Amino acid sequence: MESWSTFGGDLHLDLTGRRARGLGLRAALEDALREAVQDGRLAPGTRLPSSRALGGDLGVARNTVVEAYTQLAAEGWLTSRRGSGTTVAARATPSRPVSCPAEPASGPAIRYDLRPGRPDLSLFPRTAWLAAARRALATAPHDAFGYGNPLGRIELRRALAGYLARVRGVRTDPAHILLCSGYTQGLALLGRALSDRGTGTLAVEAYGLPRHREVARFAGPATEPLPLDEAGARTDLLAGSRAGAVLLTPAHQFPLGAPLPAARRQAAVEWARERDGFVIEDDYDGEFRYDRQPVGSMQGLDPERVVYAGTASKSLAPGLRIAWLALPGALVEPLARLKTLADGQSGVLDQLTLAELITSGTYDRHVRRCRLHYRRRRDRLVAALAERAPDVRVTGIAAGLHAVLQLPDGAPPEAELLARAAAAGLAVGALADCLDDPRQAPRAAPALVIGYGTPPEYAFAGALDALCTLLEPLGRPSR
Template sequence: MSEGSIAGLDLHLPLSGTRPARSLEDAIRSLVSTGALPVGARLPAARALAADLGVARNTVADVYARLAAEGWLEARVGAGTWVAAFPAAASQAGTRPAAAPPFELRGGLVDASDFAFSAWSALARQTLAELPGTAFSYPPTAGVVALRQSLATYLARTRGVAVGPDNVVVGTGFGDLLSLVCRALRGRGARRIAVEEYGHERHRRIIAATGLEAVALPVDADGAVIEQLEGADAAAVVLTPAHQFPTGVPLSAARRRAVVDWARRTDALVLEDDYDGEFRYDRRSIGALQALAPDQVVYLGTASKALAPAVGLAWAVVPPAWRAEVLSQREAGGAAAAGIHQHVLARFIDAFAYDRAVRRRRAEFRTRRELLEGLLAERVPSASLHGLAAGLQCLVRLPADVREEAVVDAAARRGVAVQGLAEFRLGDGVAPAGIVVGYGAPSPARAERGLELFVEALEAAVEGR
């Protein structure tokens, strides 16, 4: 057997010494069928490939001709030989992701196609042109200084966070920073952390992976029941105080004061997940809990909702007493956020492009929520919409005799993906029947139709159709 390496395009082509043409044909067909040679790739000229492999030029030319006749390749006069868009190759590749539901209405998701492409790309070009060479080295463990300064100013202005640049730690996402803080807690001997009974299963898996046990706090109309922290033996609690995920209720003022008092008395830590605090529609957003107790609260935010998950940046405002341990966990785990992205986001914030992106999405999401509210009132008045007029999702409470599974199934038959409230609950208890409807993910052109189809599915489930 011999192998060739082709100048300009590296390919692994095992050839048989006795049957070079057949083995070359099989090798190219295999690369195309698995997607290793993608549609539109240009193959080396027959003469160049023959010289590299040590075979006759006619051998390569005949193989190209046979594969072109079968539809694997495309010979373009004067332009060489290319991989063709061959249906069989695509079906055999097995690497294409499963098709997404036509209408994605699960909670907590955003329309990534609505990203501020023009502003981001312009600022990215400007940033790359103006950054000094030192900026392309490894970023500081806590994050690029420029971004930490920009975030400190922005968070103080928009969310009332008590913060200076030295308090900010930049990460790759909420889960990344949650893991850092939980590992720091575990390093101090913590065993248990309280969480709201409804929330992201992924976040609970992250907590478990750090060695902490998650204990559930009930959630009612005033948010998490803080009184139950007294007997929970927890060293910390994770809350979504501005807009509980996914029920949508805010933590009441009395319970905000109560959790701060508990944290101070027990020297515990509060992890404030402000995942959509910027998206309040009925009045000015509720300020950050962190401002009540900067020494006891870790404030956590992310760019994924205002911009897009692919930006890959999040931030934690860490009390001074915890900063060294959180940074130690970052150094131990690696995977710091990309420095160039941090510089671009800093410019994006300083240019108020981040504010504009939030305002644009706030207006769009408000319209979608109002549309859903109107459709429910008109077509399924026995169901009710709950939670603040805020965020990227809402909770639709179902009539007593309607099961969540029936609504989810009816929606799926119409090409709509939603989730029942029970999917978000920690533990095996009985949750009130409800559907979490996310209105952030569909594109503007498809949002209205997706919400109409969901209400149609809900109406069918209520009527037993």
């Protein structure tokens, strides 16, 4: 008996319109197949369904399909071999090829990627992830694969509640944790929920990730820049702002790198209490600390006024699209409702796998290995610049996966340096691109933002050499 899986899959053919134009059944089938080959929907080599399967699907006699296949084979459109089924002939090139949009011109190819915000993807623990996925699948209840709680699987919410309390000092429980399809979705949901509560303006750090500001504005609130100094965000200025909520990176300000002092954290929390507002704590790389003690979460100061946002994007991989929000009680129901409207729930298989990694201790061991790896990367970056570009000052390196390179007096504008880097196949970031309001006074000297986590190990030495070659001439007196 011929099987559908052996002799081809589903095939969409419109016979109704052709029959309405007066074509007979066989002629309509031949015309539809011929057109599908001509316009490229059926590429050369594509195996067609068996005559019995296609006839059953279209509601026509098998002999009608056999005759149509035979005619098209005689015309050279199809090839039929006994025991091998019917395929589209290799010489049947489409007369109207299906075209894809051209890739936008992007200049020279990137050989070395030192843009910030990206981990070394070669560190993803494939073997451990696969083993955890197998264990999770073997023990998962049947209802795990149905429509579930929009907050996410209870296994991962329980695991995260314990892990975040132990590692980041977060005070929460599984009922207050929402699992999101990436931090971007979490921020969008928060922006919409805050807007629904009447928050018209969200304060954001004057330097930050542009995409996050765009996401917040798209979700509803306008954004208002909060000034920074060498100690981080000026939370004392919140009282004079229009904002009803503030987005902060208190553990490691992005991109400048300072941890927010305790007094400023307390000031932000007290402002939120007085304003009946909220602090959104973006803890994007809170697990990676090198030269100082880990800084606990702001959320621990007041779990009813601070939303804690974390992600697996840096510790594992951004492609997993796993993030979490530890929510104040007042935001749980609104966020759950919005999550239901957005996508119902995030994929459960990766949630179950991550829960298994955390509860088995594998995740902790992986993070420790990554922390050592990135610290060595940072040390190599600092040593190379000290030797070859000593006039460049490296800052913001006590934590995280990026550094700010303060360039010496007389250095060319950042845009010119980025163009030079691109011509050499090197991708870097510019500090000016992180500025919220371009009308703000520019910094006294240009600076680059370098992500030292991105290149795989085999490419890191080359990336460092390319960076040093770019920066070596800076600061040297002209002759």
